[in-house]
Amino acid sequence: MSVFRTTIPAPPQDEPMVQLLAPDGTRTPHDELDPVLAHLTGEDLRGFYRDMVMIRAADLEATALQRQGQLGLWASALGQEGAQIGIGHASRPQDYFVPTYREHGVAWARGIEPMTLLEMFRGISHCGWDPHELRTHPYMIVLGAQTPHAVGYAMGIQRDGAVGTGDVETDTAVLALFGDGTSSEGEVSESFTFAASFQAPVVFYTQNNQWAISVPTSVQSRVPLAQRSRGWGIPSVRVDGNDVLACLAVGRIALDAARAGEGPRFIEALTYRMAAHTTSDDPTRYRPRAEEEEWAAKDPIARLRLHLAQSDEIDEAFTTACDEEGHELAMRLHHHIHAMPDPDPRELFEHVYAEPHPLVAEERAAYDDYLAQFEDEAQDQEGVR
Amino acid sequence: MTTIVTVRLTDPGEGLTEAEITDLKVAVGDTVAINQMICEVETAKSAVELPSHVGGTVVAVHVAVGDEVEVGAALIDIDTDGGAPEPDPSAREAAAEVAPAPVEATEEQPAAPKQDDEPKNLVGYGSRPAAARRRRRHTAQESDEQQVPLDRVLAKPPVRKLARDLGIALADVLATGPGGTVTREDVMAAQQRAISGTSAAPAPAGEYFPDESPQAPADLGASMKSTRDQAFPGVTSDERTTRVPIRSVRKRTAEAMVSSAFTAPHVTVFNEIDMTATMDLVARLKASREWKDVHVSPLAVVAKALLVAIRRNPEVNASWDEEAQEIVYKHFVNLGIAAATPRGLIVPNIKDAHLLTLRELAEAISDLARTARAGRTPLGATREGTITITNFGVFGIDSGTPILNPGESVILGMGAVKEKPWIVDGQIVPRKVAQLALSFDHRLIDGALGSELLRDVSQVLEHPEMGLVWG
Numbered sequence: 001m002s003v004f005r006t007t008i009p010a011p012p013q014d015e016p017m018v019q020l021l022a023p024d025g026t027r028t029p030h031d032e033l034d035p036v037l038a039h040l041t042g043e044d045l046r047g048f049y050r051d052m053v054m055i056r057a058a059d060l061e062a063t064a065l066q067r068q069g070q071l072g073l074w075a076s077a078l079g080q081e082g083a084q085i086g087i088g089h090a091s092r093p094q095d096y097f098v099p100t101y102r103e104h105g106v107a108w109a110r111g112i113e114p115m116t117l118l119e120m121f122r123g124i125s126h127c128g129w130d131p132h133e134l135r136t137h138p139y140m141i142v143l144g145a146q147t148p149h150a151v152g153y154a155m156g157i158q159r160d161g162a163v164g165t166g167d168v169e170t171d172t173a174v175l176a177l178f179g180d181g182t183s184s185e186g187e188v189s190e191s192f193t194f195a196a197s198f199q200a201p202v203v204f205y206t207q208n209n210q211w212a213i214s215v216p217t218s219v220q221s222r223v224p225l226a227q228r229s230r231g232w233g234i235p236s237v238r239v240d241g242n243d244v245l246a247c248l249a250v251g252r253i254a255l256d257a258a259r260a261g262e263g264p265r266f267i268e269a270l271t272y273r274m275a276a277h278t279t280s281d282d283p284t285r286y287r288p289r290a291e292e293e294e295w296a297a298k299d300p301i302a303r304l305r306l307h308l309a310q311s312d313e314i315d316e317a318f319t320t321a322c323d324e325e326g327h328e329l330a331m332r333l334h335h336h337i338h339a340m341p342d343p344d345p346r347e348l349f350e351h352v353y354a355e356p357h358p359l360v361a362e363e364r365a366a367y368d369d370y371l372a373q374f375e376d377e378a379q380d381q382e383g384v385r
Numbered sequence: 386m387t388t389i390v391t392v393r394l395t396d397p398g399e400g401l402t403e404a405e406i407t408d409l410k411v412a413v414g415d416t417v418a419i420n421q422m423i424c425e426v427e428t429a430k431s432a433v434e435l436p437s438h439v440g441g442t443v444v445a446v447h448v449a450v451g452d453e454v455e456v457g458a459a460l461i462d463i464d465t466d467g468g469a470p471e472p473d474p475s476a477r478e479a480a481a482e483v484a485p486a487p488v489e490a491t492e493e494q495p496a497a498p499k500q501d502d503e504p505k506n507l508v509g510y511g512s513r514p515a516a517a518r519r520r521r522r523h524t525a526q527e528s529d530e531q532q533v534p535l536d537r538v539l540a541k542p543p544v545r546k547l548a549r550d551l552g553i554a555l556a557d558v559l560a561t562g563p564g565g566t567v568t569r570e571d572v573m574a575a576q577q578r579a580i581s582g583t584s585a586a587p588a589p590a591g592e593y594f595p596d597e598s599p600q601a602p603a604d605l606g607a608s609m610k611s612t613r614d615q616a617f618p619g620v621t622s623d624e625r626t627t628r629v630p631i632r633s634v635r636k637r638t639a640e641a642m643v644s645s646a647f648t649a650p651h652v653t654v655f656n657e658i659d660m661t662a663t664m665d666l667v668a669r670l671k672a673s674r675e676w677k678d679v680h681v682s683p684l685a686v687v688a689k690a691l692l693v694a695i696r697r698n699p700e701v702n703a704s705w706d707e708e709a710q711e712i713v714y715k716h717f718v719n720l721g722i723a724a725a726t727p728r729g730l731i732v733p734n735i736k737d738a739h740l741l742t743l744r745e746l747a748e749a750i751s752d753l754a755r756t757a758r759a760g761r762t763p764l765g766a767t768r769e770g771t772i773t774i775t776n777f778g779v780f781g782i783d784s785g786t787p788i789l790n791p792g793e794s795v796i797l798g799m800g801a802v803k804e805k806p807w808i809v810d811g812q813i814v815p816r817k818v819a820q821l822a823l824s825f826d827h828r829l830i831d832g833a834l835g836s837e838l839l840r841d842v843s844q845v846l847e848h849p850e851m852g853l854v855w856g
Contacts, residue, residue: 067395067435334438
């Protein structure tokens with residue numbers, strides 16, 4: 001045996017994956033996770049189902065709106081609803097979330113209106129919600145930036161003494177959200193280092209949707225992503241990301257550990273990006289169709305519906321009502337976005353500084369002059385409308 | 386009362402300006418619901434289904450399959466009064482296969498074959514581009530085994546544009562690309578056949594390859610394998626070829642060359658000249674202290690000679706304005722220098738080169754070459770050129786037939802300067818000799834004028850003092 005060792009024990013698919021709901025809806029008992037979910041009622045489970053249906057309806061509507069010229073871009077989270085609704089409900093209100101731009105289910109679970117997400121993709125706001133009030137950072141387009149921000153925030157929480165006090169209202173954890181592609185960024189490795197060294201109350205949550213635009217995870221990592229953090233001494237788990245219950249359970253355990261002062265945790269939620277990377281992408285150019293079909297059969301919503309139907313927690317009236325409610329949400333988004341006026345371009349200059357600033361004032365004045373050139377044109381257009 | 390809403394083509398990607406209609410899913414009289422797919426378009430990036438933003442009755446269809454449409458153009462008109470209700474969720478769920486039961490779009494343009502064997506889709510797969518592309522690929526695979534349907538020729542938009550530019554009907558082109566698509570080479574081959582008078586008639590139904598196409602063996606269609614299913618495109622499955630998408634500089638070069646070659650009738654005249662005096666001048670300048678910071682090359686002298694010759698023949702510095710039916714004579718020279726860069730061929734130009742001294746010209750040329758090689762040429766530097774020099778001599782080549790930079794009327798090609806036997810005063814002596822090749826647009830420059838220009842350039846290069854006389 002060589003003096004050189006590797007942590008590669010077996011092919012990546014051999015990393016054990018925690019799963020509570022099989023694709024056919026069968027519920028597997030689990031000694032460690034079941035107690036975490038013991039308090040869940042049928043009402044709670046129906047709520048998770050409704051959440052996933054609603055966010056998928058909003059997601060599809062957003063894609064249609066982009067095609068209708070109403071959004072500049074849309075990054076669909078289709079297929080990742082289980083991973084997102086699960087982790088979203090695993091948190092406590094005081095926990096702080098640091099998202100990418102594909103966390104629509106997480107945002108929903110944190111109480112963020114889908115409309116505010118669409119406004120960002122329409123290019124009229126940077127972040128439509130109050131990050132402090134909803135304890136959710138603005139969507140970050142720059143990938144890799146999530147983890148250092150999250151770890152820094154977590155280290156701040158440590159300095160505030162809001163970790164390991166035993167008071168459920170006080171103890172706080174931070175959740176860093178990122179994808180499999182981002183896990184290749186240097187910031188993630190550096191964040192692992194700091195989180196481990198300082199035992200910061202942070203949970204790293206990777207939705208491994210298997211495609212970093214056109215690059216598959218197998219190209220990006222020689223080991224299952226879940227194994228990566230173990231080299232830093234960060235305990236980790238691979239969970240079935242299309243299983244909302246498993247995601248919820250491992251998320252709770254990890255966040256509880258972080259809040260209790262036991263240091264960081266890493267969760268790889270194995271899921272699948274069913275749609276394109278964004279509306280500008282065409283996955284059929286690089287992704288085998290057989291793979292898409294394989295994952296379509298593991299759909300997180302269908303899975304929970306099967307499970308709930310088997311245990312008589314839902315009936316057709318309920319699923320129909322959910323579909324109708326999702327449709328109403330979609331139509332609300334549709335009509336609201338189509339009726340939305342263009343903002344005054346001068347709004348660009350607001351929110352740069354809290355106080356008046358001479359340079360901004362000067363630039364704003366110059367921009368006013370520039371806009372004045374078009375006023376006649378604008379009036380003409382008004383007339384046409 | 387009726388309210389007519391026009392559904393227009395929106396930018397289906399980021400910054401796209403046009404798209405081609407590849408499928409129409411509605412016809413006049415149809416009832417459509419909000420978000421129902423009305424057509425499929427293909428852009429340079431992807432194939433996309435477009436959902437209607439309103440519901441109602443289709444009262445007009447402004448486009449047909451095969452049309453290339455600008456962003457903002459009207460696609461269909463919908464009467465939104467008394468029209469369709471909003472779609473019910475169950476219809477929406479299966480949008481990909483239910484709604485667009487392919488409608489006979491127009492009588493001449495039957496819709497694409499219906500794909501009955503699509504797998505059952507999950508909720509709302511319909512509005513994804515993937516759904517569209519998937520069906521489309523399937524069509525292509527089918528046509529491997531069958532014939533290319535004559536009513537639906539498969540080709541990429543740039544190829545369609547090329548065919549249109551060349552006046553070639555795509556349906557008449559023999560398709561040899563993957564999945565029965567028409568490639569750029571196919572269009573060029575059809576053009577060749579058209580020029581040589583060979584029949585370019587459509588293949589009769591049931592006969593994929595007509596007899597007169599020796600380049601295409603009879604079983605090519607069957608042996609052709611689509612590379613679309615491979616995770617990494619590029620090298621084809623048999624590893625015998627690599628396919629690289631045509632884009633960026635290569636694409637622009639190709640478009641410029643095709644548009645120039647097929648709009649301006651080119652004539653090229655050649656002259657072999659004794660460059661010895663010019664080379665001596667270059668050597669003297671190099672040695673002089675005043676020029677020690679300047680990279681002086683024979684090209685700078687050639688540029689100066691051309692500018693002097695243009696001054697004597699200003700009619701050559703002109704362009705053909707087809708639209709206005711006017712010839713535009715320029716009172717300035719923006720001198721283009723063709724540069725081979727790592728990203729491909731570009732032609733930045735020196736603005737108002739006619740005002741520059743030889744030294745300023747030499748500096749401008751080396752600046753421009755450095756910027757181009759670094760890939761930092763600003764877009765503006767390649768615009769509004771009036772005349773161009775291409776220096777194929779740097780590749781050790783004697784001569785060539787340069788193609789005009791589009792919008793210009795003259796291009797001067799400079800060959801390699803080589804020592805050759807030359808006759809001076811009845812004696813064979815070694816001299817430094819080079820060939821000049823001058824292509825011009827014969828619509829506005831007659832042979833006499835073009836020849837005069839080349840002769841004047843030659844005179845200055847053989848006898849640089851003529852620059853003093855004429856310059």
